[in-house]
Amino acid sequence: MRALVADPAQPERIALREVPEPVPGPGSALVEVEAVALNRGELNRLALADDGWRPGWDIAGTVRTAATDGSGPAAGTPVVGLLADGLGWAELAAVPIGALCQRPAGLAATTAAALPVAGLTALRILRMGGLLLDRRVCITGGAGGVGRLAIQLGHRAGAEVTAVVGRPERAEGLAALGADRVVVGADAAQGPFDLVLDAAGGASLAAAIGLVAPGGTVVTYGNSAREPTTFLVNDLYTKWGASIRGYFLIADAWRDPPAADLAHLAKLVVDGRLDPQVALVGSWRDAAAALAALRERRVGGKAVLRID
Numbered sequence: 303m304r305a306l307v308a309d310p311a312q313p314e315r316i317a318l319r320e321v322p323e324p325v326p327g328p329g330s331a332l333v334e335v336e337a338v339a340l341n342r343g344e345l346n347r348l349a350l351a352d353d354g355w356r357p358g359w360d361i362a363g364t365v366r367t368a369a370t371d372g373s374g375p376a377a378g379t380p381v382v383g384l385l386a387d388g389l390g391w392a393e394l395a396a397v398p399i400g401a402l403c404q405r406p407a408g409l410a411a412t413t414a415a416a417l418p419v420a421g422l423t424a425l426r427i428l429r430m431g432g433l434l435l436d437r438r439v440c441i442t443g444g445a446g447g448v449g450r451l452a453i454q455l456g457h458r459a460g461a462e463v464t465a466v467v468g469r470p471e472r473a474e475g476l477a478a479l480g481a482d483r484v485v486v487g488a489d490a491a492q493g494p495f496d497l498v499l500d501a502a503g504g505a506s507l508a509a510a511i512g513l514v515a516p517g518g519t520v521v522t523y524g525n526s527a528r529e530p531t532t533f534l535v536n537d538l539y540t541k542w543g544a545s546i547r548g549y550f551l552i553a554d555a556w557r558d559p560p561a562a563d564l565a566h567l568a569k570l571v572v573d574g575r576l577d578p579q580v581a582l583v584g585s586w587r588d589a590a591a592a593l594a595a596l597r598e599r600r601v602g603g604k605a606v607l608r609i610d
């Protein structure tokens with residue numbers, strides 16, 4: 303079968319190559335992949351990966367062979383899934399049943415593929431803030447893949463949402479998703495916030511710590527800036543009970559398999575209550591162009607590739 307593979311000699315260090323077909327374990331289904339999504343984390347790993355490394359956390363397709371232990375969807379079922387070990391940017395993927403759910407009728411593979419990493423991360427980091435009704439939530443990287451889903455889910459949960467973007471034009475459409483305020487740069491956000499979700503790292507995380515309310519929570523889940531963070535500890539300890547918590551979906555997915563959460567997100571989408579904000583759909587033969595667009599912050603939401 304063919305797969306997208308790290309190739310440091312190629313543009314965006316990616317190439318289509320022949321690779322061996324996956325051999326599913328007893329608790330995994332073999333899925334014919336129809337669409338995959340790109341994530342900034344994959345971009346970052348590709349930049350450092352050795353020749354032959356295979357990305358791919360997000361897949362949507364159809365079950366070719368059901369899990370041999372009898373669990374999970376039958377052959378022929380449309381599905382969406384998360385591959386914590388990657389290997390999903392391929393014609394076939396072996397997906398653990400705990401991270402695979404049926405794709406509801408009417409949910410296209412190119413839409414569903416945008417959900418696993420971005421949707422599960424958004425859902426689970428919002429949960430780290432507890433009950434969000436009438437709570438103040440600040441979301442950095444608001445124009446990104448996770449940010450756009452977190453704005454919608456936070457709004458649905460009853461929070462007052464402030465979204466932070468990198469430049470004014472990136473604010474477009476965020477109010478319609480449920481952002482009560484959109485500001486350019488975290489320093490422009492008006493705290494205090496009960497929950498700050500920070501994807502940007504570096505100076506943005508330092509600002510997030512300054513913005514959190516006493517008893518509130520900063521969730522750090524990304525370092526898009528690829529920079530260290532320096533902050534005045536007084537900004538944190540003077541706010542009694544405030545905390546900084548880390549989140550990493552790939553580890554969390556092993557601890558708490560995400561199939562039920564993924565099914566919940568997929569249902570919200572087919573019911574018209576959540577929009578994964580797929581902003582770029584291309585062929586996997588043009589993966590380098592899509593990766594470049596994501597790296598250059600030109601994608602207003604999720605980038606998805608058809609496995610065609």
Ligand SMILES: NC(=O)c1ccc[n+]([C@@H]2O[C@H](COP(=O)([O-])OP(=O)(O)OC[C@H]3O[C@@H](n4cnc5c(N)ncnc54)[C@H](OP(=O)(O)O)[C@@H]3O)[C@@H](O)[C@H]2O)c1
Nearest residue numbers: 343443445446447448467468472501523524526527550551
């Ligand atoms: N821990 C986890 O489990 C987990 C899960 C998913 C994602 N992540 C990480 O979380 C971050 C957001 O993910 P995503 O999929 O939403 O990414 P994305 O679609 O690329 O969006 C990232 C957003 O961050 C903003 N940003 C601020 N400073 C940036 C910088 N120096 N470089 C690039 N972007 C910057 C950009 O805002 P503007 O466009 O407004 O400039 C962009 O919209 C990434 O770092 C990703 O690796 C972590």
